[in-house]
Amino acid sequence: MKKISLHIFAVVIISAFAFQSATAQFQIKIPKFNKPKVEQPKPSETPTAPGNAKSNDNRPAQSQSEPLDDPKPGEVPQLLLETLEIKAKNESQYWKTPNQNNNPSWFPQVSFELFYNFAGKTTRFTAEWFNADGSLWFSEGLEKYDSTILRSPYESVQFNKNAVQATGTYGLKITDTKTGKVHFQGKFKIVKQSLNPNETPKHIYFVDNDWHLPVAYVGFLRNWTDYNLRPRPRVFFWFKGVLDGSQFEAELHYNNQKINTTDKGGNINKHAQRGEECFLAREVCAFSLYGFEWDNFLLDNSPNVRSNNPNAYFTKDKPGEYTVKIFYKGDQVREAKFTIDQKGLVARNAFSEQIFLNDYRVAVPVKVIGNMEKWNATTWKTDAFYGNPLAGFNIP
Numbered sequence: 001m002k003k004i005s006l007h008i009f010a011v012v013i014i015s016a017f018a019f020q021s022a023t024a025q026f027q028i029k030i031p032k033f034n035k036p037k038v039e040q041p042k043p044s045e046t047p048t049a050p051g052n053a054k055s056n057d058n059r060p061a062q063s064q065s066e067p068l069d070d071p072k073p074g075e076v077p078q079l080l081l082e083t084l085e086i087k088a089k090n091e092s093q094y095w096k097t098p099n100q101n102n103n104p105s106w107f108p109q110v111s112f113e114l115f116y117n118f119a120g121k122t123t124r125f126t127a128e129w130f131n132a133d134g135s136l137w138f139s140e141g142l143e144k145y146d147s148t149i150l151r152s153p154y155e156s157v158q159f160n161k162n163a164v165q166a167t168g169t170y171g172l173k174i175t176d177t178k179t180g181k182v183h184f185q186g187k188f189k190i191v192k193q194s195l196n197p198n199e200t201p202k203h204i205y206f207v208d209n210d211w212h213l214p215v216a217y218v219g220f221l222r223n224w225t226d227y228n229l230r231p232r233p234r235v236f237f238w239f240k241g242v243l244d245g246s247q248f249e250a251e252l253h254y255n256n257q258k259i260n261t262t263d264k265g266g267n268i269n270k271h272a273q274r275g276e277e278c279f280l281a282r283e284v285c286a287f288s289l290y291g292f293e294w295d296n297f298l299l300d301n302s303p304n305v306r307s308n309n310p311n312a313y314f315t316k317d318k319p320g321e322y323t324v325k326i327f328y329k330g331d332q333v334r335e336a337k338f339t340i341d342q343k344g345l346v347a348r349n350a351f352s353e354q355i356f357l358n359d360y361r362v363a364v365p366v367k368v369i370g371n372m373e374k375w376n377a378t379t380w381k382t383d384a385f386y387g388n389p390l391a392g393f394n395i396p
Helices: 224-229 380-387
Strands: 003-006 078-091 105-115 125-130 136-141 143-145 149-151 168-176 181-194 203-207 215-219 234-240 248-254 257-261 266-274 287-294 320-328 331-340 362-368
Touching: 078 181, 078 203, 078 380, 105 168, 105 181, 181 380, 215 331, 234 331, 248 266, 248 287
Parallel strands: 003 266
Antiparallel strands: 078 105, 105 149, 125 136, 125 168, 143 149, 168 181, 181 203, 215 234, 215 362, 234 287, 248 257, 248 320, 266 287, 320 331, 331 362
């Protein structure tokens, strides 16, 4: 029987993402930012367990019945780009007109996860926010939240002097002030959505985040069960709006033949959600990241895994290209492909050197099918990863 559960990534889920706007936008000059050079970890910084040999792609070499190593963070902080989230924090008033009610304004906030050995160390990161014309808006020190997450101060004082009412494209730069290294530089687009003018608020601001939909991830989760007990490749897709997880089905195809489906056993888990504060317009602001896996699609990497799962389909036995087809209420809504290498692992691809992903994951393009979601199908070309699209990343 298919199991539906809720798991949350160790990230602060940031809301207010989407694209649709029902009102005219302010005419603001779009700022220009130099796209930062993506720095990949040096071999000595690549997470790996001591004493393990490495393959040519810097991952520990694997063989049958050899445990899959839990990637270890290094001594140099690495910003996990796929966890970086920008939101527009809405307020019902505007600081320039404190006596006027129902006059909404917004200011930006950010959070992201670092892949870094924090033990006994202090990090000091700064976020610099830029106006739509490219001028410096304000800067703020980021605070540590949880074990690996940095974010804007939760109780920010910026509203009292920096909140605005203009829409447009704004900029962000994140710097490690201890080393001077720029970990991120990009842009984000603010949209205004009208609501009932007789209620509070009469409109809301949010970040256009439609670029999420054509980006998927394939890999594992960072826990002992996934790595060593029953390690199953997992595929992660973003969806827009409010959906019922029990209505999903994920089919797995190999050589143009269906070899598995979650309807015959597997997990469909919601791993992240964005747009929690956008509860009045969730069809345009809410996003959810669902992970799909199949009970009998396994990596043979631990003792007795074959004898304990005699009916399983092992990745090492069938290397090559796989296709995932996602259905919602019986209609296909997503399709993506990934490759299993000769070791039975998810193969690195053309984008692996452009974006660092832990947990043996890769980014893959997604074909968005049907009209279940209203979204801008071109925004990913320029806005993916907040103005840092992956070279050669073309959706089917």
